[in-house]
Amino acid sequence: MARYHQPGVVVTDHRFTVPLDHDAPDGGQLELFGREIAAVGRAEGGDLPWLVYLEGGPGFGARRLTGRQAWLDRALRDYRVLLLDQRGTGASTPRNRQSLAALAGPAAQAGHLALFRADSIVRDCEAVRTRLTGGAPWTVLGQSFGGFCAIHYLSTAPEGLREVLITGGLPSLHHHADDVYRAAYPRIRRKNEAHYDRYPDDVARVRRIAAHLAEHRTVLPGGYVLTPEAFQSLGLMLGTADGSHQLHYLLADAFIRAGDRLELSDAFQESALAALSFAGHPLYALLHEACYGGAGDRPTGWAAERVRAEFPAFDARAALDGDDPVLLTGETIHPWHFESDPALRPLREAAELLAHRADWPALYDPARLAANEVPVAAVVYHDDMYVDTAHSLETARAVRGLRTWVTDEYEHDGLRTGPHVLDRLIGLVRGET
Template sequence: MDYRVRDLTTSVPLDHDDPSGERIDVFCREVSRPECTHAPAFVFLQGGPGVESPRDLDGVAWLATLTASSPDAVYDAIVANVHAHSMAYYRRYPGDVTVMRRLVDRLRERPEPLDDGGRLTARRLLDLGMLLGSTGGPSRLHSLLDDPFIDSAGKHLRWSFIERVRRESHYETNPLFVLLQEAV
C-alpha cells in the first residue's frame, strides 16, 4: 500500500496547568493515503513520557491495514492479530491454559488488593495479554504464570505473583496509555 508520511514536531506545555511555563517539543507523524483527500483522522501515540517511540515505519504491520482500510476493517484486523498472538502463545506454553483459567476463576470470585491501592481483578490479569505483542513479552508472561498459587487448591496467591502482576500492569510511566487504550 502506498502512503505518504510527514514528520512533525509540536511545542506543548510541560505542565498543562501552566500553559505559559516551560515547553517541550513532541514528535508526531502524519500518515495518509495520497489518493484519499478526506480520510478520517487518526491518532497513534507510541512511546510516552519516558518511553522512546521508534520512528522506523518498516515492518509496522498495522500501518498498511490502517491506511488501506475502513475503521471496521482495522478493528477486524486487530482482533485477528490478538487472536493469532494468543493462539501462538498457548501452543508454545499449553500448560498456561489451565493456569490462566484457574487464576481468572479465582480472581472473579475474590479480587486481590494491591499495595498501591488498586485491585488485581480477572480483567487486570487478562490485560497482560498486551505483553504478547511485545518483544520478550510471551516469555515474561509465561514466567509470571510459573507458580502463582501457594496451595494446590488454588485459593491463595503468592505475594510475589501479585506484585509482579501489579508491576506489569501499572500505568504510572505511561498515563496516556490507560486513558486512550481501547480493549478490543
C-alpha cells in the first residue's frame, strides 16, 4: 500500500482482488483500486467509521480529489473515506477497446461487459468492505449512477450498510428505458431553452456550427467524426452548475478565418473532442442503457435513439431546413456514437448485442425496499437533466424510511460544489434536521 500526504489529509492507496463473475469465483479475477482518505491526526485511529464513495456514470472512476476538496471536507469530520474505482473504470482493471480486444469476438465482449453493472459493483463492495472494516457495516455515498448502485445495495445486501446517502441518483424501479427517455427529452429541451434565454446569440452560433458540419465532413484530431448529431451531444454540459456557461465559451470561438473562408478553429475542435470523446470512459456508452435493463423482459434496444423520433424538435438537420433553433441533446447514447468515436468503433458489434439483450436480471427488489431498516437520505434536484424528478420521488416513496430533500438550489453536480449538500444529507439521515 502506498501512503502519502496531501493538504490536511493522509492518503493510502489500496488494491483488492475480486472475481470477474461472483457466481463463478474460480474463474477470472479483477483488481480493484480504492483510495483511502483520512484527516491528518485521525488516520492512525481505528475508531472512524468508513464511508465508501460511488461515482456517477456508469464508466467513471472516482474523481481524483486533492486534499479536502468539494464534499470531502465535511465527510472527513466523521468518516474515513474510500474513493472506489468501480470495476472496469479508473485504475480498476479498466475496460476499453484495447483491453477488450483480447476477447474472442463481439459475443464474448458483450458477455464480459454484462458483468460490469450495478449488481457486480455491489458484490465488489461487499468483498472490499469485509477486508477493510473487519465486517462492520459502512456508509455509502452514491452520486448519480452511484445512487443506482446504492439502491441495489439496499435490495440485496442491506446488512452491509450503516447509512446510505444519495445525491441525484434515485433510479426508477419499474420503468423501461423507453419511459426513462420519454421523460428525459422534455427536460433536455427545457435546459436548451434556459441556455438560449441566457445566451441568445448562441441560437445563431449553434445553427451556424451545425450547418457547417452538415456541409463539410469534419474529422477531429484522433479520428473523431464530428457530425451535426455528434455536435448536439455537447448538450450534456447543460445539466451541471456551470455547464451552460462553459458551453457558451466553447461556442463563442468556434470559427477562425483562413484566407477567404471560415473554418472551425483548432481550439474549438480540441475542446469539442475533450467533451465528446469516450476514450476515458467507454463503459458509459456501452452500459448506459443497460442500467435500465431488467425492468420488464424487453431489450433496451437503443431506447434513446428510438424515443428521439417521438421528439422531432431534436432533429438537427430538419431544424436547419426551417427556422427553429437547433436543440442540443443530453445524456443519450445512440448507435452513431459507435461510428463517430474511434474509442468505440471496435466495440459497436458488442454494443448491438447488449442493446438487444432481453434477459437482464432485475436490479431492485421492491419488497425488500419496502421493508428497509437502513437509514437513507437522498437529495433530489428539481428538474435534474440526468435523472427524472418524478421517477426519483416515486422510488423515494417505495423505500421505507427514506428521507428526501428536494431542491432547485443546485444542479446534478451539487455534491461537488462544496460541503453543503453532504452536510444536509448527514443531518437528514441522522434525524438532526
